[in-house]
Amino acid sequence: MSEQEGRTSRKRILVVDDDPHHNRIVKDLLEHEGYEVKTAMSTRQAVAEHWDFEPDLALLDIMMPKLDGYTACDTLRKVHPDLPIVMLSAKDQSEDIKEAWDWGASYYLTKPFDPQELLDTVRRMLEESADNEPE
Amino acid sequence: MSRWKQLLETGSIRLRLQAAVLLLAALPTLVLLTSFYQLDRMSSDARHIALAGGLRTSAFIVAAQLNSHLAHPADYKWEIVQDELRRMEEALTALEQGSRSLDVAPVTHAEVKVRIAEARHAMGLYRQVTADVHAHRAAQELPPERLEAISQEVLGSAYGFLALSNLATQSLETHARAAVNRLQLFQGIAVAVAFLVTLLTVWAIRRFVLGPIPSFFAAFSDVKEGRYGAHVAVQGENEFAHLARAFNSMSESLERAHRDLVFKQTEILEKNTELERASRLKSQFVSNMSHELRTPLNAIMGYTRLLSRGVYGEIPEKMQEPLHGIDETSKGLLQLINDILDVAKIEAGRMDLYLETLRIEEVVREVGEILRPLAIAKGLELTVDADEPVQNVTSDRDKIRRILVNLGANAVKFTRRGSVALRLLPEAEGCFAVELTDTGIGIAPGNLDAIFEDFRQLEDSHTREHEGTGLGLAISLRLARHLGGDIEVRSVLGQGSTFTLRLPLFVRVDGDAGSPELEPASESSEAGPAGPDSGGAS
Numbered sequence: 001m002s003e004q005e006g007r008t009s010r011k012r013i014l015v016v017d018d019d020p021h022h023n024r025i026v027k028d029l030l031e032h033e034g035y036e037v038k039t040a041m042s043t044r045q046a047v048a049e050h051w052d053f054e055p056d057l058a059l060l061d062i063m064m065p066k067l068d069g070y071t072a073c074d075t076l077r078k079v080h081p082d083l084p085i086v087m088l089s090a091k092d093q094s095e096d097i098k099e100a101w102d103w104g105a106s107y108y109l110t111k112p113f114d115p116q117e118l119l120d121t122v123r124r125m126l127e128e129s130a131d132n133e134p135e
Numbered sequence: 136m137s138r139w140k141q142l143l144e145t146g147s148i149r150l151r152l153q154a155a156v157l158l159l160a161a162l163p164t165l166v167l168l169t170s171f172y173q174l175d176r177m178s179s180d181a182r183h184i185a186l187a188g189g190l191r192t193s194a195f196i197v198a199a200q201l202n203s204h205l206a207h208p209a210d211y212k213w214e215i216v217q218d219e220l221r222r223m224e225e226a227l228t229a230l231e232q233g234s235r236s237l238d239v240a241p242v243t244h245a246e247v248k249v250r251i252a253e254a255r256h257a258m259g260l261y262r263q264v265t266a267d268v269h270a271h272r273a274a275q276e277l278p279p280e281r282l283e284a285i286s287q288e289v290l291g292s293a294y295g296f297l298a299l300s301n302l303a304t305q306s307l308e309t310h311a312r313a314a315v316n317r318l319q320l321f322q323g324i325a326v327a328v329a330f331l332v333t334l335l336t337v338w339a340i341r342r343f344v345l346g347p348i349p350s351f352f353a354a355f356s357d358v359k360e361g362r363y364g365a366h367v368a369v370q371g372e373n374e375f376a377h378l379a380r381a382f383n384s385m386s387e388s389l390e391r392a393h394r395d396l397v398f399k400q401t402e403i404l405e406k407n408t409e410l411e412r413a414s415r416l417k418s419q420f421v422s423n424m425s426h427e428l429r430t431p432l433n434a435i436m437g438y439t440r441l442l443s444r445g446v447y448g449e450i451p452e453k454m455q456e457p458l459h460g461i462d463e464t465s466k467g468l469l470q471l472i473n474d475i476l477d478v479a480k481i482e483a484g485r486m487d488l489y490l491e492t493l494r495i496e497e498v499v500r501e502v503g504e505i506l507r508p509l510a511i512a513k514g515l516e517l518t519v520d521a522d523e524p525v526q527n528v529t530s531d532r533d534k535i536r537r538i539l540v541n542l543g544a545n546a547v548k549f550t551r552r553g554s555v556a557l558r559l560l561p562e563a564e565g566c567f568a569v570e571l572t573d574t575g576i577g578i579a580p581g582n583l584d585a586i587f588e589d590f591r592q593l594e595d596s597h598t599r600e601h602e603g604t605g606l607g608l609a610i611s612l613r614l615a616r617h618l619g620g621d622i623e624v625r626s627v628l629g630q631g632s633t634f635t636l637r638l639p640l641f642v643r644v645d646g647d648a649g650s651p652e653l654e655p656a657s658e659s660s661e662a663g664p665a666g667p668d669s670g671g672a673s
Contacts, residue, residue: 019430019433021431021434021438022434025441026437028447029437029441029444032441032444032446063426090426090429091426092473094489095487111429111430112432112435112436112437112465112469114440115440115444
C-alpha cells in the first residue's frame with residue numbers, strides 16, 4: 001500500500017464531482033491510502049482529460065451542472081462494462097438510490113461521507129472486481 | 136272579437152273558470168225555466184179544453200130542457216135553464232177574457248178566438264130563444280104551430296152551438312198537442328245544445344284555463360335537468376302570469392347561484408392548484424437547500440476527518456479535541472438538515488411507505504439494541520420487554536424503527552439517572568402499541584402538546600445536556616399519523632414520562648398517502664445507509 005509498489009500495482013480511481021473541495025478530500029484520502037487518483041469536475045472534463053486513465057473504480061457525484069452523475073455512470077458503463085462505479089451523492093432519498101441502480105451503479109454512498117466507510121467500500125469493490133476477472 | 140280573444144288569453148284564470156261554471160249552470164236552468172213555462176201553457180190549454188167541454192155539456196142540458204118542455208111541459212124547469220145559461224156565460228167570458236177565480240188565461244189562438252166569437256153569437260140567439268120560450272110559457276097562450284116553430288128553432292140553435300163548442304174544443308186540443316210536440320222538440324234541442332256547450336266549455340277550460348301548464352312542465356323539467364334559467368312565457372296579468380313570473384325569477388336566482396357555485400369551484404380549484412404548486416416548490420426548495428447545505432458540510436466534515444486521521448500529517452494531541460468538536464457539531468447540523476427535509480417531505484405528502492409483513496417484537500428488540508449503547512453511555516438501565524405475542528404486522532419497518540429510536544433517544548437524553556423501559560403492549564382494536572417509559576425530567580401538563588411542535592424544546596431544557604434539533608418528536612408524530620396511528624404521552628414533572636406509539640396492524644393506504652410499495656429489500660439493504668441517519672456516521 002505504499003508508493004514503492006509501483007505504478008502497475010497501484011489501483012486507479014477516477015473521481016468526478018463538481019465540488020473541488022470534495023475532489024481534493026477524496027484524492028488526499030485515497031492517495032494517502034496508496035491509490036492513484038484522477039479527479040474531474042465534470043463528465044466532459046473526465047472524458048477529455050482522463051480518456052487513457054483506465055480506472056479500476058469510479059466515484060461519481062450525481063448532482064452536477066449539465067451532465068449529471070447518472071449520465072456519467074451510463075457513459076462509463078458503455079466504455080468499461082465491468083467497472084465498479086460508486087455513486088457518492090448528497091442525495092439520500094430512496095428514489096435517488098433506485099435510479100442509480102437503474103443507471104448501472106454498483107454501490108451508493110451519501111455525503112457527508114465517512115472516510116473509513118469510503119475506504120472499506122472502495123477496497124471491497126476492488127476485491128470483488130478482481131475476483132470476477134477471468135485470470 | 137279581438138277584445139274577447141284578449142280576455143280569453145290574458146284574463147284572470149279565476150274569472151275564466153267562474154264564467155265556464157256559470158255557463159254550465161245556466162244552461163239547465165234555462166231549459167228548466169222554459170219547460171216550466173211551456174208546461175204552464177199546456178195546463179192552461181187543458182183548462183180551456185175543460186171549459187169548452189163544460190160549454191158543450193151546458194148547451195146540451197139547455198137543449199134537453201127545451202126539448203122536454205115541448206114533449207112533457209111538466210118536467211120543464213126554468214131554473215135549470217137559467218143556471219146552465221149562467222154557467223155558459225161564465226165559461227165564454229173566461230175563454231174570452233180569462234178568469235182569476237178559475238185560474239184561466241184568455242184564449243190567444245186566433246182560430247179558437249173565431250170559434251169563441253161564433254159561440255158568443257150563438258149564445259145570444261140561444262138566450263133569446265130560451266127567453267122567448269119562457270115568455271110564451273108564462274102567457275099560456277101559445278098556439279101549437281107556433282110552439283112547434285119555436286121548438287125547431289131552439290133545437291137548431293142548440294145543435295149549432297154544440298157544433299161550435301165542438302169545433303172550439305177540437306181546435307184547442309189540436310193546439311195543445313202541437314204545444315206538447317213543440318216542448319218535446321225544444322227539450323231535445325236543449326239537451327243537445329247543453330251537451331255541445333259542455334263539450335265546448337271543457338275544451339275551453341283545457342285551452343284557456345289549463346293551457347299554460349305544459350309550458351310550466353317543460354320549464355320545470357329543464358331546471359330539474361340542470362338547465363337553470365329556463366323561462367315560462369308570460370301572457371297577460373292572470374294567475375298563471377304571476378306564477379310564470381315567480382318561476383322565472385326563481386329560475387334566474389338558481390342560475391345565478393349555479394354560476395356563482397361554478398365560479399367558486401373554479402376559484403377553489405385554482406387556489407388548490409396554486410397551493411399544490413407552492414407546496415411542490417417549497418418541497419423542491421427545501422430539497423435543493425438540503426443538497427446545497429450538505430455539499431459544504433461534506434467538505435467541512437471531510438477535511439476535519441482527514442485531519443483527524445492524520446492524512447495531512449501528525450496532529451498534536453491538543454488539536455484532537457477541537458477537531459472532534461467540529462465533527463460533532465457538523466453531525467448535529469447534518470441531522471437538522473435531514474430532519475427539515477423529512478418534515479418538508481411529510482408536509483408535501485411525499486413520504487412514501489414501504490409496506491412489508493413483519494414481526495413487531497423483532498423491531499422492538501432491534502430498537503433496544505440501537506438504544507443500548509446510548510443508555511450505557513449515560514449509565515442508565517435499559518429494559519426491553521418484547522414477549523407479548525402479537526400477530527404479524529403489515530407496515531413500514533424503517534419508519535416504525537425511526538419513531539421508536541427517536542422516542543428512545545429522547546428518553547435517554549432527558550433521563551439523568553434511573554432507567555428507560557421499552558415494552559410491547561398487548562394488541563387491541565386492530566392496533567399494536569409500544570411503550571417507552573423513562574425516569575427523566577418529565578413534562579409539565581401544560582407542555583404536553585407543545586413537545587410535538589416543530590423546533591420546540593421546552594425552555595428550561597435548553598442546555599448542552601439536551602441538545603437536539605427539536606424536530607425529532609414532531610417528525611415521529613407525523614410518521615405515526617402517516618402510518619395511521621398516533622403517539623400518546625403521559626408524564627409527571629420530575630418523575631418521568633411514558634410515550635406510547637399505537638399503530639394499526641395493517642396500514643391502509645389512501646390516495647394521498649403516497650404510493651407505498653414493497654421495498655426491494657435485498658437491494659436497499661446492500662445499498663448502505665439510506666435512512667435518516669445516513670450521513671451521521673458513527
